[in-house]
Amino acid sequence: MLKRKYANRADWNRILQKNYAQSYLDTKEFKGYIALLDMVKVASPLYVNHEEENICIVDDGYMWLQQFPSNSNHAITTTFDRNGNIVYTYIDICLRNGEENDIPYMDDLYLDIVVLPSEKTFLLDEDELEEALQNGEIDQTQYDLAWKETNTLMNLLHNGSFKLLNLAQKHKEILEILKLESEEKDK
Numbered sequence: 001m002l003k004r005k006y007a008n009r010a011d012w013n014r015i016l017q018k019n020y021a022q023s024y025l026d027t028k029e030f031k032g033y034i035a036l037l038d039m040v041k042v043a044s045p046l047y048v049n050h051e052e053e054n055i056c057i058v059d060d061g062y063m064w065l066q067q068f069p070s071n072s073n074h075a076i077t078t079t080f081d082r083n084g085n086i087v088y089t090y091i092d093i094c095l096r097n098g099e100e101n102d103i104p105y106m107d108d109l110y111l112d113i114v115v116l117p118s119e120k121t122f123l124l125d126e127d128e129l130e131e132a133l134q135n136g137e138i139d140q141t142q143y144d145l146a147w148k149e150t151n152t153l154m155n156l157l158h159n160g161s162f163k164l165l166n167l168a169q170k171h172k173e174i175l176e177i178l179k180l181e182s183e184e185k186d187k
Contacts, residue, residue, distance in 0.1 A: 062082060
């Protein structure tokens, strides 16, 4: 069974207080949902390690921008620290992106790509994909799709031609404006 991940992370107990905004965009550059999870207060920070580098991806004041491009087999989460700097980009390979009860989601296909601000990339969870195929959680077609999408994205990243990463700051600003407008209406 594929794991469905929702943009609002409603079931994540680590986040004690949050603000959330989302929008559907249909522009020349991007078509799909974007969502911003503003982690006002968290129970504890979350760190990940890559090549002995300890990177904080969840803490008070951090934000996750999530991009769910339509008709694509990937979704991107860009982590901004409390100063607005990009510290981590995580690309989920997925069967599909969609929307349920007005909340964007992705159906995760196990493989993930991490991109650091230094432009170093890491491929993660190949073992999880293999195990999912062996256990019958996915079929051969889904397995092949995961590898095809991963290889395409890795090539784009290595060539510097994966343009969606360049939209993270712009998409974050769009959602911050929407969040402010919503807060003004609530006053």
